[in-house]
Amino acid sequence: MKNVLLIGVGLIGGSIALTIKNEHEAVIAGYDVQAANCETAVKLGVIDRVSYDLQRDAANADLIIIATPVEATLNIMDQLSSIKPAIKALVMDVGSTKNTIMKKAETLAENGIVFIGGHPMAGSHKTGVESARPHLLENAFYILTPSSITSAAKIEEAKDWLKGTHAKFIVAEPDEHDFLTGIVSHFPHLIASSLVRLAQKHASDNPLVQQLAAGGFRDITRIASSSPKMWSDIVSQNKEHLLSLLNEWKEEMDQVISFVENGDQNQLFDYFNGAKLFRDGLPIRSKGAIQPFSDLYVDILDTAGALSKVTTLLAESQISIINITILEVREGLNGVLRLSFQNDTDRDNAQQLLHQENYLTHITE
Ligand SMILES: NC(=O)C1=CN([C@@H]2O[C@H](COP(=O)(O)OP(=O)(O)OC[C@H]3O[C@@H](n4cnc5c(N)ncnc54)[C@H](O)[C@@H]3O)[C@@H](O)[C@H]2O)C=CC1
Numbered sequence: 632m633k634n635v636l637l638i639g640v641g642l643i644g645g646s647i648a649l650t651i652k653n654e655h656e657a658v659i660a661g662y663d664v665q666a667a668n669c670e671t672a673v674k675l676g677v678i679d680r681v682s683y684d685l686q687r688d689a690a691n692a693d694l695i696i697i698a699t700p701v702e703a704t705l706n707i708m709d710q711l712s713s714i715k716p717a718i719k720a721l722v723m724d725v726g727s728t729k730n731t732i733m734k735k736a737e738t739l740a741e742n743g744i745v746f747i748g749g750h751p752m753a754g755s756h757k758t759g760v761e762s763a764r765p766h767l768l769e770n771a772f773y774i775l776t777p778s779s780i781t782s783a784a785k786i787e788e789a790k791d792w793l794k795g796t797h798a799k800f801i802v803a804e805p806d807e808h809d810f811l812t813g814i815v816s817h818f819p820h821l822i823a824s825s826l827v828r829l830a831q832k833h834a835s836d837n838p839l840v841q842q843l844a845a846g847g848f849r850d851i852t853r854i855a856s857s858s859p860k861m862w863s864d865i866v867s868q869n870k871e872h873l874l875s876l877l878n879e880w881k882e883e884m885d886q887v888i889s890f891v892e893n894g895d896q897n898q899l900f901d902y903f904n905g906a907k908l909f910r911d912g913l914p915i916r917s918k919g920a921i922q923p924f925s926d927l928y929v930d931i932l933d934t935a936g937a938l939s940k941v942t943t944l945l946a947e948s949q950i951s952i953i954n955i956t957i958l959e960v961r962e963g964l965n966g967v968l969r970l971s972f973q974n975d976t977d978r979d980n981a982q983q984l985l986h987q988e989n990y991l992t993h994i995t996e
């Protein structure tokens with residue numbers, strides 16, 4: 632039986648823990664600044680026990696996964712490198728940035744600790760272990776950044792630990808990683824938040840802004856609902872690439888301003904058409920990965936057949952459920968079901984139907 636220590640028991644750490652449980656004989660201990668997150672994770676079966684002693688559990692571990700926001704990751708790496716004798720575990724992280732973390736990894740390497748940076752390129756705007764799913768990273772790219780003392784065998788060991796994610800592994804240099812993720816993930820996040828801030832400014836003068844922003848606007852700005860802590864850490868660690876992209880974007884916007892000022896239909900058409908052609912040619916991910924999930928929480932009585940009543944009701948209305956989890960974490964209630972749907976429309980239809988049948992439901996963001 633192997634020992635795994637998960638530091639940061641949230642969405643990504645929890646999802647990876649679930650995949651390790653599926654594939655390996657391992658006891659997973661969880662450590663989190665908020666111990667309540669670990670207790671929830673134990674109740675949900677995501678980890679086996681709470682770690683109250685980081686140093687001792689790190690010393691005994693075969694694998695350590697750091698799944699905290701990236702600034703905290705640096706602190707934890709400092710703590711790990713100060714443990715004596717040096718920890719023998721393979722250490723990995725899941726952070727969205729790699730340059731700063733891999734520089735810190737060199738200090739671990741000096742202490743004989745093998746660190747492999749990792750970034751699963753999938754997830755959700757949701758946070759917390761309650762949203763963890765074993766299929767979250769399926770078919771997603773998972774970028775690995777080895778440190779100077781990482782052997783090929785250690786990279787294979789890392790992939791073996793993570794095989795239950797069913798992700799596609801790629802090895803990259805940290806700076807290349809930060810440049811690429813800057814373009815496809817970090818910069819779009821800044822823009823999504825800026826679109827929301829713009830709408831917010833106008834919403835105070837005109838309440839219709841908020842109502843009309845419920846459609847397409849909501850879709851293209853979904854990622855602005857992600858964790859502000861996680862994203863402020865990412866932006867400060869990928870500052871150089873993001874500043875360069877922001878300046879490029881300013882030039883892009885100046886060009887758009889001139890197209891709009893000139894009112895030249897051909898220029899505008901070419902601009903939109905160029906974007907459409909490139910976007911239409913982007914690969915479509917098959918399953919899992921960056922799909923957000925739409926969850927509905929349903930309070931149910933602890934009686935025989937309670938679950939099948941709910942599922943039958945939805946099946947009769949042709950609403951498909953992609954995942955069901957039985958939670959018993961709310962005090963004073965007999966049970967709570969978490970139903971996951973492919974999209975918000977299915978979730979809203981399910982909620983309406985269940986309300987008609989007097990079920991208490993909640994949508995948690
Ligand atoms: N959310 C996403 O879609 C993705 C996130 N990531 C990266 O994964 C990491 C974790 O993100 P999520 O799981 O989404 O966040 P989360 O908020 O769901 O989980 C983070 C957990 O770390 C804990 N934590 C914070 N500081 C800590 C510390 N000093 N010591 C111990 N625990 C601490 C928090 O209490 C929380 O439970 C971040 O570095 C993020 O950049 C990577 C890919 C996708």
Ligand SMILES: O=C(O)C(=O)Cc1ccc(O)cc1
Pocket residue numbers: 726727751752753754755756816854921923
């Ligand atoms: O919610 C989404 O669509 C995401 O893009 C999630 C995400 C957030 C951070 C990452 O580093 C990778 C993926």
